[in-house]
Every structure is written in C-alpha cells, then in structure tokens.
Amino acid sequence: MTYRSAIARQPDQFRHALEVVRPQLRKLDLSQFKNGTLVVTGIGASYEAAAVVTGELQRRGRRANTWRAVDLVEPGDPGDSIIVLSVGGRSVEPIAALNVHSQLPSLAITNEGNDPLSRAASTAIRYESGLDSLPSSIGFTGSLLAGGLLVDALGGGESFNWNDIPHIASEVLKTSAKKMARAGEIFRDQRAIDCVGAISAFGTAGEACLLIREAVRVPAGASDTLHYLHGPMESMDQATGILIFGDGREVRLAQELAEIGCAVLLVTASELPHDHKTLTVVKVPPLQNRVARAIVDILPAQLLAAELSDAAGLTDVPFRYSQTDTKVAMDETETQI
Missing domain, CATH: 3.40.50.10490 (Glucose-6-phosphate isomerase like protein; domain 1)
Structure with a gap:
C-alpha cells in the first residue's frame, strides 16, 4: 500500500x-x-x-x-x-x-x-x-x-453526524491537494519543522510531527500553541517551517512567522487568513466535535508529508531503524497487519 x-x-x-x-x-x-x-x-x-x-x-x-x-x-x-x-x-x-x-x-x-x-x-x-x-x-x-x-x-x-465524515474528508483532500505544490515549494529544504496546536489539535500536531520525521526524515517537534509562545518559537527563522492547526491565536502566530520568512502551513476554519508570502492556508469546516475536526485537520499534513517525501526521493521508502523489542510476537491465529 x-x-x-x-x-x-x-x-x-x-x-x-x-x-x-x-x-x-x-x-x-x-x-x-x-x-x-x-x-x-x-x-x-x-x-x-x-x-x-x-x-x-x-x-x-x-x-x-x-x-x-x-x-x-x-x-x-x-x-x-x-x-x-x-x-x-x-x-x-x-x-x-x-x-x-x-x-x-x-x-x-x-x-x-x-x-x-x-x-x-x-x-x-x-x-x-x-x-x-x-x-x-x-x-x-x-x-x-x-x-x-x-x-x-x-x-x-x-x-456530530458521522455519516458526513467521508464526504467532508473527500472535499478537504481535494482542497488541500490544490495547495500542495505551493506548500511543497515553500517547505522544501527546511532544516526543521515545528507542529503546533491546542487541546485536541495538540494531538494532531503530534501526529503531523511523526509524519514529517518518518516520511521526510526532517527533525520535527510538537508544541501546544500557547506554550510555543513562551520560548520554543525563538529558534524559528527562514530555514525552518511550521504546521499550525487552529482558529484562534494560531492565526496570528502563522502570520507573524510568515512575516519573518518561515515556511508556514496553517490549517484553519477561520475565514480571515489567506496565502501570503511564505504562508499557505488550507481552510477546513468549523467542526465542533474535536475528533471529527482532527480527522480533517490531519489530511493536509498527510499530503504535505507526501509532497516533501517525493521531493526528497523518499517516496514509500522503508523505515531505516527497525526495532526488535517494541512488538509482541504473533501467533498463528493472528492476522498480519
């Protein structure tokens, strides 16, 4: 697959x-x-x-x-x-x-x-x-x-009407795909990428961080939005990138970092921000259910990881570091996943 x-x-x-x-x-x-x-x-x-x-x-x-x-x-x-x-x-x-x-x-x-x-x-x-x-x-x-x-x-x-999630996800994938050439060019060759969000979106940021590390082999870290303002963002510059998930303080953060030349992908339901300089914006529906919102929020991050993986020549390359002590052994009655 x-x-x-x-x-x-x-x-x-x-x-x-x-x-x-x-x-x-x-x-x-x-x-x-x-x-x-x-x-x-x-x-x-x-x-x-x-x-x-x-x-x-x-x-x-x-x-x-x-x-x-x-x-x-x-x-x-x-x-x-x-x-x-x-x-x-x-x-x-x-x-x-x-x-x-x-x-x-x-x-x-x-x-x-x-x-x-x-x-x-x-x-x-x-x-x-x-x-x-x-x-x-x-x-x-x-x-x-x-x-x-x-x-x-x-x-x-x-x-939340979960019957809607397949259609919503399909639309977000289409919307996101249109932004990936721009985002991929802006994020290409960044030496490190941060991922930021609050509450459930902090989990989304954590997953985005894993995708960047695994698919692109670029150092990445996840941070809570407000915690990020208390020091972690100090290392950001024109050689770094950031994925931001959210509709509140996240919007201003995205705009501020784009102004100093950081590569920024903002996934938001806010109508205010638009693509500008090094900022790429993917709009998603304002879903109140935090799990449903996380499902659609992670889709642009998945596509960006794929875009950057392709650019780095790492498309579908196996992981380099295979571990032998993180999984229990399977028996003959189990299905391989």
Missing part, C-alpha cells in the same frame, strides 16, 4: 468503519466506563490519537486524562477505567499497562481485533482499516473515528 494511495482511500475507509464499529458499540456494556476518571492511552501515533479523544471527552464534560503507555507500566492509581488505542494491537507498552492495571475495566481500540491487546483488555472494538502505509495514515484516522464513536456512545448521543 503506497502512502498516497492510502491517504486517498480514507473517505471510503471511513464508510466501512462506520458500518463495522456502530454494531459493536450497540452490543457492548459500557456501564463501567461511564463514571469516574477515564485514562486514555497509547504509544507513538496512537498516543496522539488518544490525546485527541481525551480532548473531546473533556469537551463533553468527562473527567479524562491522556497517559503515555510507558507511564502506566508501574502500579499506581491513574483513574477508574482505561481506553487504549493501538492500530496493530501488538505494542509492548500498552499491553504491559493493561496487565499491570488488570483490576481496572479496560477497552481496546485496534484495527483487526484479533490481537494481544484486545485479548488483554476487558472488552475491545475493531475498525478494520485494512492494510496501511508507511508512515501510517488510515490507521491513525481509523483509530480516531472509532474513538469518536465511542465517545458518543459513552455520552449518550452523537454530537
């Missing part, structure tokens, strides 16, 4: 995931997850997806915190129940976290469901995203979609 083909396949995959996840949620007893403090966890891109889901839970009035899975591998009292995201369901740290906190109700969200993490959890749902690319595209957005549907199930009703 090539990276660009996986990106393009996401709207169709969302339709399939809706058909797969909804019946599962209707059958599950979620009563143990409807009270107390929710711990939402994952590692790598799944941690960033967890941060997005936590933001929507908090918007809906739930006590919820995002924990890195590595911080849950020792005994403690993190909360009352655990939601864990992992595309393949074989990452060592989330499995260890559930084993250490086996006294807590836990729910795993994975791609296929027939995996060690799903078996370690009290209950599980799958979203069937199918084969993914390197770096991940469908796996990340599939996790988000399943997480968004779960939040609605826990909250007792939908705050």
Whole structure:
C-alpha cells in the first residue's frame, strides 16, 4: 500500500468503519466506563490519537486524562477505567499497562481485533482499516473515528453526524491537494519543522510531527500553541517551517512567522487568513466535535508529508531503524497487519 494511495482511500475507509464499529458499540456494556476518571492511552501515533479523544471527552464534560503507555507500566492509581488505542494491537507498552492495571475495566481500540491487546483488555472494538502505509495514515484516522464513536456512545448521543465524515474528508483532500505544490515549494529544504496546536489539535500536531520525521526524515517537534509562545518559537527563522492547526491565536502566530520568512502551513476554519508570502492556508469546516475536526485537520499534513517525501526521493521508502523489542510476537491465529 503506497502512502498516497492510502491517504486517498480514507473517505471510503471511513464508510466501512462506520458500518463495522456502530454494531459493536450497540452490543457492548459500557456501564463501567461511564463514571469516574477515564485514562486514555497509547504509544507513538496512537498516543496522539488518544490525546485527541481525551480532548473531546473533556469537551463533553468527562473527567479524562491522556497517559503515555510507558507511564502506566508501574502500579499506581491513574483513574477508574482505561481506553487504549493501538492500530496493530501488538505494542509492548500498552499491553504491559493493561496487565499491570488488570483490576481496572479496560477497552481496546485496534484495527483487526484479533490481537494481544484486545485479548488483554476487558472488552475491545475493531475498525478494520485494512492494510496501511508507511508512515501510517488510515490507521491513525481509523483509530480516531472509532474513538469518536465511542465517545458518543459513552455520552449518550452523537454530537456530530458521522455519516458526513467521508464526504467532508473527500472535499478537504481535494482542497488541500490544490495547495500542495505551493506548500511543497515553500517547505522544501527546511532544516526543521515545528507542529503546533491546542487541546485536541495538540494531538494532531503530534501526529503531523511523526509524519514529517518518518516520511521526510526532517527533525520535527510538537508544541501546544500557547506554550510555543513562551520560548520554543525563538529558534524559528527562514530555514525552518511550521504546521499550525487552529482558529484562534494560531492565526496570528502563522502570520507573524510568515512575516519573518518561515515556511508556514496553517490549517484553519477561520475565514480571515489567506496565502501570503511564505504562508499557505488550507481552510477546513468549523467542526465542533474535536475528533471529527482532527480527522480533517490531519489530511493536509498527510499530503504535505507526501509532497516533501517525493521531493526528497523518499517516496514509500522503508523505515531505516527497525526495532526488535517494541512488538509482541504473533501467533498463528493472528492476522498480519
């Protein structure tokens, strides 16, 4: 599965995931997850997806915190129940976290469901995203979609018409694609790229950072918007770039950095900013549901990563650093992802 083909396949995959996840949620007893403090966890891109889901839970009035899975591998009292995201369901740290906190109700969200993490959890749902690319595209957005549907199930009703997400995503991909030649030229040869957003968009920024590191092999870092103003932006200059997600202080930040010559891609629902100098603006719908917004926000970042990867001659190149101790071994009954 090539990276660009996986990106393009996401709207169709969302339709399939809706058909797969909804019946599962209707059958599950979620009563143990409807009270107390929710711990939402994952590692790598799944941690960033967890941060997005936590933001929507908090918007809906739930006590919820995002924990890195590595911080849950020792005994403690993190909360009352655990939601864990992992595309393949074989990452060592989330499995260890559930084993250490086996006294807590836990729910795993994975791609296929027939995996060690799903078996370690009290209950599980799958979203069937199918084969993914390197770096991940469908796996990340599939996790988000399943997480968004779960939040609605826990909250007792939908705050967003999820049937609209395939069409919305398709339109955002088309809009974004028209901006990529400009953005790709502006971002080409930047020595480092920051990614910035607030609340759930901080998770989106974290995923964008991973895409840049994995697909383009350029150093990248993620920061919360207001935290970024307190020092981290001091290193920015004409040799650096930034991806910004948001509609508030993010707009002014994008304009300020473009004025000093930074390469800037702003993903926003604000009507105010327009392409200017080194600023490229991608407009997205003003979705209140933070998970739905994260799904559409990450699409321009995926396309930019593909554009820069092509320019660097790294299109669909395998990762250089293969790890041997981050996944548990598969048995013969499992499906390879």
